[in-house]
Amino acid sequence: MRLQKVTSLPPQAERVWQVSIHPTLPLVATASSDKTARVISMQTYNSLSIIEGGHKRSIRSVAWKPGLTGESVLCTGSFDATIGIWRRYEHDLDASNSQGGDEEEEEWRFALVLDGHESEVKSVAWSAGGNFLATCSRDKTVWIWEEIDEDNFETLEVMQEHTQDVKCVTWHPEEVLLASSSYDNTIRLYREGSEDWVCCSLLEGHLATVWTVEFEKPASPGYREEWGSRLVSSSDDLSVKVWTRVSRSGSTAEARKAPPSILRGESIEENWIETSTLPRVHTRAIYKVSWSSKSGRIVSCGGDGRIVVYEEVSAPDTEMVENDERKPPKTEWRVVAEIEGAHSVFEVNCVQWSKRWDKDAKGENDEVIVSCGDDGVVSVWELASS
Amino acid sequence: MADIFDPLLSLEEDYYQEGYAHGLSDGEKAGRIEGRVFGLEKGFEKFLELGKLQGRCSVWKARIKSSDALATTSATASHGTTGNFQITNPRAQRQIESLALLLIHPPFKNDEQSVEEVEETLKRGKGKGKVLVNMLNEKDEQSDGKAGSAVASGEESIEDAGRGARGAGRK
Numbered sequence: 001m002r003l004q005k006v007t008s009l010p011p012q013a014e015r016v017w018q019v020s021i022h023p024t025l026p027l028v029a030t031a032s033s034d035k036t037a038r039v040i041s042m043q044t045y046n047s048l049s050i051i052e053g054g055h056k057r058s059i060r061s062v063a064w065k066p067g068l069t070g071e072s073v074l075c076t077g078s079f080d081a082t083i084g085i086w087r088r089y090e091h092d093l094d095a096s097n098s099q100g101g102d103e104e105e106e107e108w109r110f111a112l113v114l115d116g117h118e119s120e121v122k123s124v125a126w127s128a129g130g131n132f133l134a135t136c137s138r139d140k141t142v143w144i145w146e147e148i149d150e151d152n153f154e155t156l157e158v159m160q161e162h163t164q165d166v167k168c169v170t171w172h173p174e175e176v177l178l179a180s181s182s183y184d185n186t187i188r189l190y191r192e193g194s195e196d197w198v199c200c201s202l203l204e205g206h207l208a209t210v211w212t213v214e215f216e217k218p219a220s221p222g223y224r225e226e227w228g229s230r231l232v233s234s235s236d237d238l239s240v241k242v243w244t245r246v247s248r249s250g251s252t253a254e255a256r257k258a259p260p261s262i263l264r265g266e267s268i269e270e271n272w273i274e275t276s277t278l279p280r281v282h283t284r285a286i287y288k289v290s291w292s293s294k295s296g297r298i299v300s301c302g303g304d305g306r307i308v309v310y311e312e313v314s315a316p317d318t319e320m321v322e323n324d325e326r327k328p329p330k331t332e333w334r335v336v337a338e339i340e341g342a343h344s345v346f347e348v349n350c351v352q353w354s355k356r357w358d359k360d361a362k363g364e365n366d367e368v369i370v371s372c373g374d375d376g377v378v379s380v381w382e383l384a385s386s
Numbered sequence: 387m388a389d390i391f392d393p394l395l396s397l398e399e400d401y402y403q404e405g406y407a408h409g410l411s412d413g414e415k416a417g418r419i420e421g422r423v424f425g426l427e428k429g430f431e432k433f434l435e436l437g438k439l440q441g442r443c444s445v446w447k448a449r450i451k452s453s454d455a456l457a458t459t460s461a462t463a464s465h466g467t468t469g470n471f472q473i474t475n476p477r478a479q480r481q482i483e484s485l486a487l488l489l490i491h492p493p494f495k496n497d498e499q500s501v502e503e504v505e506e507t508l509k510r511g512k513g514k515g516k517v518l519v520n521m522l523n524e525k526d527e528q529s530d531g532k533a534g535s536a537v538a539s540g541e542e543s544i545e546d547a548g549r550g551a552r553g554a555g556r557k
Contacts, residue, residue, distance in 0.1 A: 116520050141513070154477065155520035158513035195484060 003307060003339040006358070006368060006380040007045050012038075016372035017058065018350045023066040025090075026357035028370055029074055030378055031062040037076050037086075039108075042357040045380065051076070054084040054110045061123045067130040074108070075133060077121035083114040083135055085151070112151045116143060116158070127171040127178075132156070134178050136166035142180045142190070144197055157197040161188050168212045173229055181210035187233055187243075189270060201270040203243055208236035211286065217293035222312045227328045231272070232298055234286035240300055240310075242276040244328035278333045281308045284347075292353040294365050297336065301348035307371055309337040309383060337383055343373030356382070425496075432504060433492070439511045440489050446482045446518065449473045478521045485514045 014033035021028050026042035036052040037059050057079035065073035076084040088108045118139040125134045133145040133153070144157045164183035171178055178190040178197075187203035187210055216222065216229040223229065231243040247270065284303035291298050298310045313332040342348050348371055356366040369381040393400065450473050473479060492507055493500035518524075 116516060141516075155517045158516040160509050160513055195480070 001309075001337045001383050002386050003309065003337045003342075003369070003381045004384040006360070006382050008377050008379040009040065009045060009047065010377075012376035014058075014376055015346075015374040016349065016376055016378055017060050018062055019352050019370045019372050019378060020062045020064055021352050021354040021370065022064045022072070025072070026355075027064075027072075028352075028354065028378075029062045029064060030372060031059040031076065032376070033058040035059060035078075037062050037074065039074075040378065042354060043359075045358065049088075049108055051086055051108045054086070054113065055082065056080040057120075060121060063124045063126055065126050065130045066128065073111075075124045075126065077124035077135055079120040081115065081117045081119055081121060081137065081139075083117075083121055083124060083133075084110060085112040085114065085153070087111045112153065114145060114153055116155060117141070122166060123168045123170075125169045125171055125178075127176065128173050132171070132176070132178075134169040134171065134180075136169045136180055138165045140164060140166060140182075142166055142169055142178070144178070144190075159190060159197060159199065161190075161199045162186065167209065170213050170215060172215050173217050175228075179213045179215070179231060181213045181233060183209045185210060185235075187213055187231070189272070191270075201272055203231075203233075203272050203274075205241060205243075205274045206233065206235040206237050206239070209285070210235045212288045214289060214291055216291050219293040220291060221296040222331075223296075230275070232289050232291055234289040234300055234302075236285040238280055238282050238284070238286065240278040240286060240289055240298065241274050242278070242331070242333075243272045244275040246271040246273055246327060273328070275328050276312075276331045276333055278310050279335055281335055281338060282306055287348065288350045288352075290352045290369075292367060294353070294355070294367050297353075298333070299351045299353060299369050301342070301351040301371055303347045305341050305343060305346065305348060305373075307339050307342045307348060307351055307369065307381065308335060309369075310334065311336045339381075342371060342379065342381075343375045343377055346374035348373045432508060435508060436489065436492055436504070436511070439485070439508075439515055442515065443482065443485050443489060446473060446478075446522075447486055450479050450482060473522065475521060478518060481514055481518050481521070485511060485518070488514070 012030075012032055012034060016030050016032045018031040019028050020031075021042075027048070028040050028042055030038045030040065032038070035055050035058060036050050038047055038051065039049040040046065041048050051074070055076065055078040059076045059078050061077035063075045063077075065075065070090055072088045072090055074086045074088075076086065078084070086108045114135075117135065117137040118141075120138045121135055122138060123136050126132070127134070131146060133147070134142060135145070136142045140162050141158050141160045142162070143155060144159075145153045146156050148154050162180065162182040162184050166180050166182045169178060169180045176192055177200075179187060180190070181187045185204070185206050185208055187206075188199050189201040189203070190197050191200045210233050213231055213233045215231055218229065227244050230245075232240060233243065234240045278298065278300075282300065282302045282304050283306075286300050286302040288302075289298055289300045296312060299307060300310070301307045310333045313334055351369055351371045353367050354370050355364075356362075356368045358368075369383075370378065371381065372378045473482070488507060488511055492504055
């Protein structure tokens with residue numbers, strides 16, 4: 001199989017940092033150094049809106065709020081240490097309706113700015129239900145916000161567990177569990193305790209900055225109910241790792257072990273282990289990984305200009321039985337497609353799987369890869385058989 | 387006879403040892419002084435922060451205490467807490483209580499465990515402080531005129547002069 005370009009959008013003036021696919025509609029949002037966010041149609045690949053005026057510096061991250069109908073809410077995280085919330089009321093957009101991006105009827109409204117971070121915001125993420133918003137920053141903190149009324153966000157928690165710049169935050173697709181990764185080479189998981197949010201797990205294994213973490217979606221073919229969603233991470237150490245939870249959290253046996261303390265709260269530790277390291281292909285930092293919910297494949301991109309697609313080699317579901325504790329199986333992955341120079345000589349900052357909405361889509365399960373890079377270009381790729 | 391001149395043979399070694407001993411004792415003294423100064427500096431910094439937090443916390447705590455009479459009048463006031471002397475937001479109240487609890491009796495000893503505990507307390511305390519500052523709109527020690535949403539909170543920069551504070555969706 002090989003990666004074939006479907007199209008490239010006309011380049012923007014400055015680098016595009018991130019793309020975010022809308023959970024239900026055929027839209028993708030992009031975040032750029034030119035302080036704008038853009039909304040692009042996934043059906044025509046035309047630019048639909050340019051969202052500007054809210055930030056004083058580059059927009060580093062952008063995320064769609066899930067679970068809404070009739071309205072779209074976009075969150076932007078910027079290097080100016082603020083987070084913007086933007087709203088737009090959608091007319092009923094069904095597949096046949098949103099033709100041609102030329103008619104711009106709705107305006108994006110700058111609803112709210114959230115400040116509090118002391119330095120550049122690196123990543124923003126909405127929880128699966130859309131009720132929590134997590135943000136992280138170079139100031140080493142992870143903030144959790146909750147929308148209590150329309151346009152009224154409250155800071156729930158400020159967590160400074162990482163010892164360095166936090167690069168990415170992402171939520172579990174089903175549980176209220178947050179993951180963050182950092183320049184300090186670790187990944188941390190957080191849960192809401194009885195009073196506060198606490199760090200319930202620390203994943204160490206990478207030898208350098210962990211740029212991205214993402215959870216497996218339950219719809220993905222490789223998902224196993226007993227282990228729950230796995231976590232994939234990519235790092236400066238040129239590796240992509242998959243982590244699986246060993247014990248379900250909140251077991252009462254665990255909770256009784258450690259003595260209660262004001263500082264620690266109750267013990268809701270989780271135990272995650274590394275179950276795969278994907279084959280090494282990238283020669284420079286791997287900035288982003290994305291796990292497809294349709295095919296279960298993982299795509300990665302990095303500073304070496306490559307986009308690589310991996311597939312899990314289905315191993316028989318053997319578990320290693322050790323000490324009465326069933327451990328998740330280690331799995332193997334192999335490379336199915338790779339392309340160099342995806343954005344000519346520039347670094348590729350982000351890749352995401354997306355459902356395919358354009359005219360060449362072959363059915364409901366067809367998907368494409370959207371990528372963006374330092375060349376200011378957003379490209380769309382398909383996996384074609386050689 | 388030979389005994390008197392023996393020291394001459396080990397002259398270099400003797401002077402070396404003498405210098406070494408002097409250096410060692412001077413070094414010990416200087417090191418100890420430097421260490422104490424450093425320790426005092428750092429200890430002061432950390433506990434100064436803790437103290438500030440405790441101070442803010444006491445003020446916040448005092449603001450929670452409300453008599454019933456005041457409570458009924460404040461119910462009719464606007465939903466924001468800016469300009470309100472009292473803190474009626476129950477979440478804020480909970481955060482303040484837990485912050486107060488956290489700051490009770492920080493250990494003043496100098497062993498590993500206490501130092502770690504102080505660090506941890508400080509970290510969590512600062513985090514809670516930030517949450518409360520945000521909740522109560524006390525950023526930059528000035529309260530906004532608008533509670534909650536802050537659309538016009540100084541997002542204007544010279545480049546945006548022509549566009550207006552509310553971002554528009556033009557192509």
